[in-house]
Amino acid sequence: xxxxxLETGCAETKxxxxxxxxxxxxxxxxxxxxxxxxxxxxxxxxxVVGSRTCAHLIQSAAGVMIFAEPRFATAIIDERDxxxxxxxxxxxxxxxxxxxERRPDIKLLFLVGxxxxxxxxxxxxxxxxxLSTQFTPNVRVLNYSGSGIxxxxxxxxxxxxxxxxxSLPKAPVDAAMSLLIVGCLADVVEDQWMRLFTxxxxxxxxxxxxxxxxELPTVGANTRYLLxxxxxxxxxxxxxxRGAVRLPAPFPLGVxxxxxxxxxxxxAFGVSAEKFDAVTMPKRERAVRALQHQRxxxxxxxxxxxxxxxxxxxxxxxxxxxxxxxxxxxxxPFLHKQHLAEEIAMLPDYVQLSEGQHVEKxxxxxxxxxxxxxxxxxxxxxxxxxxxxxxxWAIELVFTPIQGYEQAADLAELFARPLNRRMRxxx
Amino acid sequence: xxxxxxxxxxxxxxxxxxxxxxxRDVHYVLHAPQGDTYADLLFTMIERRDAxxxxxxxxxxxxxxxxxTAELFKSAAREAYERFQPKAMLVGxxxxxxxIQDDPGGLAKALNLPIPVVPLELPAYQRKENWGxxxxxxxxxxxxxxxxxxxxxxxxxxRADGVRPSCNLLGATAxxxxxRDDIKEITGLIHQLGIDVNVIAPYGASPDDIAxxxxxxxxxIMYPExxxxxxxxxxxxxxxxxxxxxxxxxxxxxxxxxxxxKLANVDPAPALNDPRSRSSWYAKSVDSTxxxxxxxxxxxxxxxxVAAARMASEEFGFKVVGIGTYSREFAREIREAAKxxxxxxxxxxxxxxxxxxxxxxxPELVLGTQMERHIAKRLGVPCAVISAPxxxxxxxxxxxxxxxFEGANVIFDTWVHPLMMGLEEHLLGMFRNDFEFHDxxxxxxLGGKVKPQHQSDVSAQTAPISPPIxxxxxxxxxxxxxxxxxxxITWAADAEKELGKIPFFVRGKARRNTERxxxxxxxxxxxVETLYxxxxxxxx
Numbered sequence: 007x008x009x010x011x012l013e014t015g016c017a018e019t020k021x022x023x024x025x026x027x028x029x030x031x032x033x034x035x036x037x038x039x040x041x042x043x044x045x046x047x048x049x050x051x052x053x054v055v056g057s058r059t060c061a062h063l064i065q066s067a068a069g070v071m072i073f074a075e076p077r078f079a080t081a082i083i084d085e086r087d088x089x090x091x092x093x094x095x096x097x098x099x100x101x102x103x104x105x106x107e108r109r110p111d112i113k114l115l116f117l118v119g120x121x122x123x124x125x126x127x128x129x130x131x132x133x134x135x136x137l138s139t140q141f142t143p144n145v146r147v148l149n150y151s152g153s154g155i156x157x158x159x160x161x162x163x164x165x166x167x168x169x170x171x172x173s174l175p176k177a178p179v180d181a182a183m184s185l186l187i188v189g190c191l192a193d194v195v196e197d198q199w200m201r202l203f204t205x206x207x208x209x210x211x212x213x214x215x216x217x218x219x220x221e222l223p224t225v226g227a228n229t230r231y232l233l234x235x236x237x238x239x240x241x242x243x244x245x246x247x248r249g250a251v252r253l254p255a256p257f258p259l260g261v262x263x264x265x266x267x268x269x270x271x272x273x274a275f276g277v278s279a280e281k282f283d284a285v286t287m288p289k290r291e292r293a294v295r296a297l298q299h300q301r302x303x304x305x306x307x308x309x310x311x312x313x314x315x316x317x318x319x320x321x322x323x324x325x326x327x328x329x330x331x332x333x334x335x336x337x338x339p340f341l342h343k344q345h346l347a348e349e350i351a352m353l354p355d356y357v358q359l360s361e362g363q364h365v366e367k368x369x370x371x372x373x374x375x376x377x378x379x380x381x382x383x384x385x386x387x388x389x390x391x392x393x394x395x396x397x398x399w400a401i402e403l404v405f406t407p408i409q410g411y412e413q414a415a416d417l418a419e420l421f422a423r424p425l426n427r428r429m430r431x432x433x
Numbered sequence: 434x435x436x437x438x439x440x441x442x443x444x445x446x447x448x449x450x451x452x453x454x455x456x457r458d459v460h461y462v463l464h465a466p467q468g469d470t471y472a473d474l475l476f477t478m479i480e481r482r483d484a485x486x487x488x489x490x491x492x493x494x495x496x497x498x499x500x501x502t503a504e505l506f507k508s509a510a511r512e513a514y515e516r517f518q519p520k521a522m523l524v525g526x527x528x529x530x531x532x533i534q535d536d537p538g539g540l541a542k543a544l545n546l547p548i549p550v551v552p553l554e555l556p557a558y559q560r561k562e563n564w565g566x567x568x569x570x571x572x573x574x575x576x577x578x579x580x581x582x583x584x585x586x587x588x589x590x591x592r593a594d595g596v597r598p599s600c601n602l603l604g605a606t607a608x609x610x611x612x613r614d615d616i617k618e619i620t621g622l623i624h625q626l627g628i629d630v631n632v633i634a635p636y637g638a639s640p641d642d643i644a645x646x647x648x649x650x651x652x653x654i655m656y657p658e659x660x661x662x663x664x665x666x667x668x669x670x671x672x673x674x675x676x677x678x679x680x681x682x683x684x685x686x687x688x689x690x691x692x693x694x695k696l697a698n699v700d701p702a703p704a705l706n707d708p709r710s711r712s713s714w715y716a717k718s719v720d721s722t723x724x725x726x727x728x729x730x731x732x733x734x735x736x737x738x739v740a741a742a743r744m745a746s747e748e749f750g751f752k753v754v755g756i757g758t759y760s761r762e763f764a765r766e767i768r769e770a771a772k773x774x775x776x777x778x779x780x781x782x783x784x785x786x787x788x789x790x791x792x793x794x795x796p797e798l799v800l801g802t803q804m805e806r807h808i809a810k811r812l813g814v815p816c817a818v819i820s821a822p823x824x825x826x827x828x829x830x831x832x833x834x835x836x837x838f839e840g841a842n843v844i845f846d847t848w849v850h851p852l853m854m855g856l857e858e859h860l861l862g863m864f865r866n867d868f869e870f871h872d873x874x875x876x877x878x879l880g881g882k883v884k885p886q887h888q889s890d891v892s893a894q895t896a897p898i899s900p901p902i903x904x905x906x907x908x909x910x911x912x913x914x915x916x917x918x919x920x921x922i923t924w925a926a927d928a929e930k931e932l933g934k935i936p937f938f939v940r941g942k943a944r945r946n947t948e949r950x951x952x953x954x955x956x957x958x959x960x961v962e963t964l965y966x967x968x969x970x971x972x973x
Contacts, residue, residue, distance in 0.1 A: 030509070031492045035468025055434075057528035057557060062443040063471045066479075081434045085558040088532075097434040104436055121466045121529035124495075154468025155495040155529070366516060385473030385485065392483030 022350060022359055024341065029364025032385055033314060033339055034401075035154030036162025037120065038067045042405060043166055044077045046190045047215050049113040052078040053105065054152070055098065055130060056120030067401075077112070079105065083122055094126075098133055099140075106145060113144070114219035116166060119151035146173065146219070158339040160237040160315045160404065163190055167215060170222075171244035174214075177226030184210040185271055186223055186250065188242070189235030192407035193217065199410060202268065205285045206277045225250050230274050232267060234258060234409060236349070237316035239342050256348040258409045259317075259417060260324030261293045266348070289411040296415035297328060303422040305330035310377035312386060313337035313363050314400035321381075321403065321417070323352050329418050333357045334375045337368065379425060396428045439784045439804055441759035441822055445555035445565025446527045447472055452569040452659075453523055454486040454607035457639040459573075460519035462510045464502070464530035464537050467492040479825050480608050489513040491530075503535045510541050514548070521577065521640035522546065523569065525553035549640065551576045561782075563658045563734065563760060566606055570635055571662040577643040582670050589672040592650060598697035599629040601649045603675075604660030605636035610737065610821045612636055614834035615655060619680065622690065622837055623653070625704040628697050635659075647671040651696045655679075655836070657736055658760065680836045681740035682748055682844075683713050710838035712845040716748055724849070730755040730796040732779070732787055732805050733820025735763030737835070739770045741800045741819045744844060746774065755779060755794050757787065759802075784808075795945055798852060803827070813941075815851035819844075922951050928959045946971045 037060055040052040054060050061080035068076075081101045086092045098117075106112060115137070117130045130149040138147040150169035152162040167188070177184065185208060187199065196213050203211045212223035214231075227249035233242060236257050246252065255270035256263045265286060272282045309331050311318040318338045325331040333353070337360040343350075350359075360368070365386075372380060372390075379396045380386075387397045398421055408417040446463060453461040454476050463469070470490050476482045491509045493502050510524060524541040538552025551572050555565045583589065592598065602619055605612035613636070620630050631649035632642045646652075652667055652675040654660045664675040674696055680689035687705055694701035715721060729751045731742045735758045745751040757779025758767045764780045771778035779790050788808045791799060799809040799816040803824045809816030818827055819835075834840040924932070935943050943964070950967035951959050 029492075030470070030490050031467050032470045032473070033467065034471055035466070037468070038471075058437075058440055058442075058444040058561065059446075059469060059528050059557065061437050061440045062447065063468065065439055066471055066475055076438060080437045080440075082437050082440075083434060083558065085556070087434055088558055092434075094434070101434050101436045121468070122532060125498075125529055125532045153495075154466040155493065155498065158467065366512075383474070384478050385470060386477070388477040388481060388483060389485045 022353065022355070022357065025335075025358065025360040027360060027362045027364040027367065029367065031158070031339070031363040032312070032365040032383055033363070034067060034159040034383070035063070035121070036152035036157025036159065036165055037064055037118065037154075038159055039152060039162030039166060040064060040078045040118065041068050042190055043163060043215075046217065047114065047219055049111060049218050049220070050077065050116060051105065051109060051112045051114070052116045052118055053102065054078070054080040054118045054120055055123045055128060056080055056083065056118075057122045058082055060120045060122075077109075083126075088126065094128055095133055095136075099137065102137055102141075102147075106141060110144075113146065115141075115145055115147045116169070117147065117149040118166075119149065119153055121153045121155050124151060124153045124155060148173070160235070160317075161240075161340070163235070164238045164240050167238065168240035168244045170215060171225070171241060171248060174222050174225040174248065176248075177224035177228060179226070181224070181226055181228050182210055183228045183230060183275065184212065184224070185275065186225065186229050186231040186245070187211065187213045188231050188233050188245065189238055190215060191234055191409060195407050195410050195413065198412055199268075202285060202289070203271070206272055206275075206281055208271065208275050208277065227251075230271070232271055233345060235317075236320055236342065236345060237340075239345065242345070254348060256323070256352060257317075257320040259320045260328045260414050261290055261297065261411060262328060262352075263320060263324060264293075264409070264411050264414065265290060286411075293411040293414045297418055300415055300418035300422045301329055303425050304418060306332060307378040307425065308332045308334050308375070309421070310334045310372050310375060310380045311336045311338075312365075312368060312372075312380065312382040312400070313339040313360070314381070314383055315404050316340060316342075317403055318381070318400075319346055319349050319353070319359070322357070323349050324414075324417065325421065326354055326357075327352065328414070329421075331421075334377050335360055335368075335371060337361070337363065339363070379421060381421075396424045398424050435783075437783070439807075441782050441784070441802065441804060442562035443472070443475075444528055444557045445560045445562060445568070446525060446553075446557065447475070448562040448565025448567070448659075449523060449525060449553055449555060449569040450476070450486055450488055451562075451566050451606040451608050452573065452635045453488060454482070455605065455635045455637070456487075457637065458520040459487060459523065459640060460513055460517045460521075461486075461488045461523040461525070462506070462513050462537070462541070463488055463490050463525060463527055464506050464535060465490045465492065465527035466529045467494050469527050469529075476607055479823075480828055481825070482607070486607075487517065487519070489517075493530075498533065502530075502533060503540055506535055506537055506540050507544060510537075510546075511544055514544075514546050519548060521549045521551065521573070523551050523553055523573070525555055526557075528557035531557050549576050564762060566659045567662045570604075570606075570659055571666060573635070573640075574643055574646065574663040575666060577640055578646055578667070578670065581644060581647050583647075583672070597627060597629050598651075598699065599631040599649045600693070600697070601631050601646050601652045601673075602633045603652050603654055603664055604656035604658070605633065606656075606659055607636070608821070609636075609656065610818075610823050610827065611833060611835045611840075612656070614832050615836040615840065617832070618834040618837035618839055619653065619655065622680070622686075622704050623693065626690070626694055626697065626699050626701065627703070628693070628699065647673070649673065651675060653693065658734055658763065679736055679740055681737070681840060682744040683710060683838065683841045684747060685740060685743065686837050686841065707838040710841065712748065712838075712841040715845050716750065721750075721849075724852070725750045727751045727798055727852070728754045728794070728796045729798045729800055730791055730794055730805075731819070732757045732759075732799075732801040734758060735760050735766040737820035739766055741844075742770055742774060744841070745800065745848075748841070749845075749848065751798070754796050755790060757781065757790070788812075795941065797942075798848065800848065817848045817851055922948055922957060922959060924959045925961070928961050928964050931961045931964055943968070 044052050087094045117134050119130050134147045134149040148169050150165040225248045229250035230253050231250045232253050253270040253274050255267045258264040258267040318336050322333050322336045326333050335358040341361045381398045381400050387399050390397050407413050453459050476486045491505050524537040541550045605616050652664045652673050654664050654675050667673045676692050678689040678692050680686040690701045690704045729745045731738050738758050742753045742756050746753050753774040756771050759782040768778045791808050799805050799814050800819045802820050803822050806816050833843050947964050947967040
């Protein structure tokens, strides 16, 4: 067991032990992020260069979310590509050409690397450059890896956004200070925040990724950025290389998290405390009122998190501090100490954090703890329900708008509903 | 490389998982990168299984590739044995692990586990899910049954007088389309004939059960896709004959009963006339007249597609306008069936090809898989599911077999459901100008399709409570440029208006036929007269 010392914004030092394990990891790979990324960037297409397994994974994870025609597909590598009977690059060019003929509306194409493409060392960055030249100016072609050997679930979004950062236009040196909100969010959440920023007098605010690839925000030394998601380590690094400066804050989950997150921006942009309170207080009060409906179901209940999306720690903080829940083990696939410093400072001292996974041992611990509710992936949920536990599918937390004031009660409700349901069902 | 939007089959290791998950006391150790554990949710979510599949994944990551992935596999296999104490172990690699060539079979052998270990060679870049299931079942049967094989030259002992004949039911897997209920239905049939069921495999079987497969007199192949290879080996090694008829549909069920009775040397009569068999009478009843000649497109695995086409043609009075399969291994069966119906067989696993074919044929009903459900929804054609791949709603809580007489009953209900009900279809035609019988009204039994005719009618009570399961509205074809000819055809205003008087559920066909007729006659404008000329031309 390692002990991590965490420097927090409040200059207090907090020591929370972290259990680090290796073994079977019951998590998705980064390709899964395509499911929400392709809905967010509406003129982008995601072409996975991989195996039949990759194609099967995405359609299985997408489940019933099948749209008229999805803007993602897989170029399935076959034995001819592996045996060198066909040139993989020629094949890729052929597939991309067919694809772009079918979809002239596509402006941005991501070639997405997979485990097999990484192992056979198919150079997708060169392929992307070549294809970009070929299809310019109609289509830009970028690449990133969503492979399971390199990325866990939400890290796919991180890799995608990091690949997009070099395309951001450079802000002029004398540009006014601007705020960039980083991470995929539901449009409704972005719109709510835009109204709050406007009311506070902040107008130079943009979101990354944008809804259309032709509306990329500028970036430069006068850019301040706020992470809206906790899993964006590479994107943050890429933005900083472009001169942008991160505003440290907890994540905008729950009333408290949202307030502190907005406050980090307000402080950086010189919004007065009075103005900040005048704008946010009505929203905070309304959100607290809405939360009170969910609190009785959650108060005192013990919750266990299996690692999934890296959202575990901010959500655990919200459930403990605003909903009165008791944390047991909070597992996360990867813990970014710097980005999560504010979050960890707000966690109760008794929490057991774990990073990585040995799923069998973790299941043993979960059964021994007998929590009131377990947050886990789709592979574990029904088996645990059958053992008598109440579960919440973690994947819903990345598909549902949960950030910001208006969604704080919705987030609590996601945990209250399984408990509520368990109480109702008598048979 | 193949551009794939949706895939009908998973990779072959998913097939192996379907075998392992169906069985008891078997564990599968799969050398696979992080992320391949997604496969668990197929079983726990889609099939709603209450236990995790018995699979241990090594879930290696990039940092492991630099060190020792072989050691990772060995420790995973050792730990899996100690924790789960299986009676047999399957070992293999997924697509990525195949590339790093760690040889799971050899590594597992070196562990000297005290149980049979079956190494699986499932080439992920050539083969697919059903092949993987078949190969896994075959390897498992071969490994576990070989010790019980008859010595060369020794004939199978003749069954003693008074001993009931027995058979095995082979092929049912996890994640199969109605396999759970087909087993029950076929077991009942077999029992009615006075025959014992020795082993059902792989569904519910343990390695010990597999080892005694050779004790039965013959095998019933329920699903050739998974059981054909194993049954052929059992025939060779244990002199066990196997059935060839798939008992889907009333006629096929009767033929199956006759075939089984002959193999067991018993009288088929006790099973032939099941009082529960209602589908034949339902098809004859006058309400079903409207089903006559409905154009159906059939696509699925070969076994289900061939059976569905036969039922559609002989037991529903439909017209089969297209048949196809995603399974190249069984292309021959589909080609033969296509000859019967005089149509071109469609052998493809490309979803876009299937979609194009459905759009071209414009059937009135699609019988397909989960994929065709999406195609049909997009094109506004009713659809019923007849084959895997399937989704959560295809694992109903109730008893709903496809095989046997009850299976035929279930299929009758399932296929007729998305269509307009018989009398209702006539009423809609008769009262088509009535404000409550407008095009958007849909059928009374499906719900959720209410579209108010006028904006002033919009009110909360018309909002659908649940999303529509099946869309019945046939969308009018908007393209007036015929795909087969460059001729541009225009509809005269009065002809367009006349077309609007035709009931909406046949309007698409009327429009298509009229345009085809105009095309053939080289008419640039369609008038009211053209419309009725075409109607007369195509009347059946």
